[in-house]
Amino acid sequence: MTSTIQNTTPTTPDDADLVAGFPFPFLEDRYRYSTNVEPAEQPVTTPAGQWGTAIVDIDSEYRAEIDQRAAILAADPTRHAVLPHMVPATWDAMFTLMRELDAAYPEQMQLRSTGPDEWLWRNDILGIEQHFRYGDATTLPDEPLRYITSQVQEDIALLDQRNGQLFVDAGVVTFAADWSFGFDVGMSFLEIHGPVPRVRREGVITRAHEFLKRLQPHQPYRRSNWTLTIDRRLDVSTEIYPEWGPDREAILLVDDAEFGRRVHLRVEVQHLIRLPDSGAVMFLIRTYLLPLELLATVDPWRRRAAEVLAELPEDMADYKGIIKYRDRAARWLRNAARQSAPTGPG
Numbered sequence: 001m002t003s004t005i006q007n008t009t010p011t012t013p014d015d016a017d018l019v020a021g022f023p024f025p026f027l028e029d030r031y032r033y034s035t036n037v038e039p040a041e042q043p044v045t046t047p048a049g050q051w052g053t054a055i056v057d058i059d060s061e062y063r064a065e066i067d068q069r070a071a072i073l074a075a076d077p078t079r080h081a082v083l084p085h086m087v088p089a090t091w092d093a094m095f096t097l098m099r100e101l102d103a104a105y106p107e108q109m110q111l112r113s114t115g116p117d118e119w120l121w122r123n124d125i126l127g128i129e130q131h132f133r134y135g136d137a138t139t140l141p142d143e144p145l146r147y148i149t150s151q152v153q154e155d156i157a158l159l160d161q162r163n164g165q166l167f168v169d170a171g172v173v174t175f176a177a178d179w180s181f182g183f184d185v186g187m188s189f190l191e192i193h194g195p196v197p198r199v200r201r202e203g204v205i206t207r208a209h210e211f212l213k214r215l216q217p218h219q220p221y222r223r224s225n226w227t228l229t230i231d232r233r234l235d236v237s238t239e240i241y242p243e244w245g246p247d248r249e250a251i252l253l254v255d256d257a258e259f260g261r262r263v264h265l266r267v268e269v270q271h272l273i274r275l276p277d278s279g280a281v282m283f284l285i286r287t288y289l290l291p292l293e294l295l296a297t298v299d300p301w302r303r304r305a306a307e308v309l310a311e312l313p314e315d316m317a318d319y320k321g322i323i324k325y326r327d328r329a330a331r332w333l334r335n336a337a338r339q340s341a342p343t344g345p346g
């Protein structure tokens with residue numbers, strides 16, 4: 001699979017690109033939690049375009065998002081952690097991602113062998129040319145996981161498998177949706193999902209855990225998750241809650257035009273990959289944000305998102321942090337019918 005990257009240095013979001021590549025998450029008019037994993041093989045065609053062509057997705061927000069990540073890491077080092085036993089997995093993760101980038105974007109990204117365990121990595125978008133020896137930390141400017149997350153839009157968590165359980169023991173996570181990587185690091189997969197309503201009763205997380213423990217190398221899987229976020233704000237982590245939490249009430253005071261501009265459907269495309277050398281599980285989280293005013297330009301998305309938001313049970317809306325404004329979001333989408341251009345059945 002190959003793609004060409006266009007327009008990699010925008011100062012404002014490229015609306016057409018954001019809509020065309022948006023991974024609209026709702027398969028029906030009602031949303032419930034499920035162990036929604038599928039092989040990451042086929043791109044998904046939507047009424048607006050396509051997503052899922054590559055495991056690592058580069059779009060017109062590339063530079064803006066990696067600049068944000070660098071600023072967040074500089075301000076808060078707890079967004080990056082590697083427990084000592086995870087060092088081999090960080091090399092495995094970096095190398096796997098370089099291979100993926102090379103395969104998906106060969107004109108801009110290249111990984112070439114230059115000798116036994118010696119490699120040349122080129123990222124022409126960022127003007128990087130780096131010789132390194134696999135496993136030799138002195139040959140890279142940074143810790144391998146941090147090095148590669150400074151060149152992809154994805155957040156990354158690495159899970160160690162031991163004693164029949166998975167543990168989140170390394171990662172670089174700067175765009176967490178209402179959770180804290182620094183708090184969760186070292187915790188088990190089952191502990192981390194403790195706060196999610198319904199899932200224990202319904203067996204969603206125990207099934208996911210069994211599935212992940214059986215995951216094989218070279219068989220990547222993907223799933224999606226979603227919420228709403230006020231403004232184009234990737235970092236809505238627990239750490240900086242005071243900066244974004246109050247917006248959830250303040251948004252009720254704005255007029256309709258501002259509401260449609262500021263409320264975004266936030267979708268995470270998550271990839272699950274068993275790393276071939278270390279055996280760790282790599283969890284990639286790529287976050288997409290689309291304001292309701294752009295979502296409403298695709299009529300099947302507008303209609304379906306309105307239904308899902310209106311029907312979502314209270315406990316799920318509460319957990320997602322959208323309980324105060326989801327009814328208004330549903331109404332806004334229903335009322336936007338007159339402005340949106342029909343694009344056929346979804």
Ligand code: HEM
Pocket residue numbers: 033034035036037157159168178179180184192193195196199204205208223225226227283319320
């Ligand atoms: C939250 C399922 C993999 C970390 C959630 C939620 C669900 C879920 C249903 C609630 C989301 C919401 O309402 O917005 C799954 C399934 C997985 C999976 C089915 C795999 C098949 C992972 C992995 C990690 C992870 C590998 C590793 C970091 C989290 C975290 C939260 C979460 C941190 C937020 C928990 C909180 O409120 O503190 N997950 N997940 N998930 N998941 Fe997963």
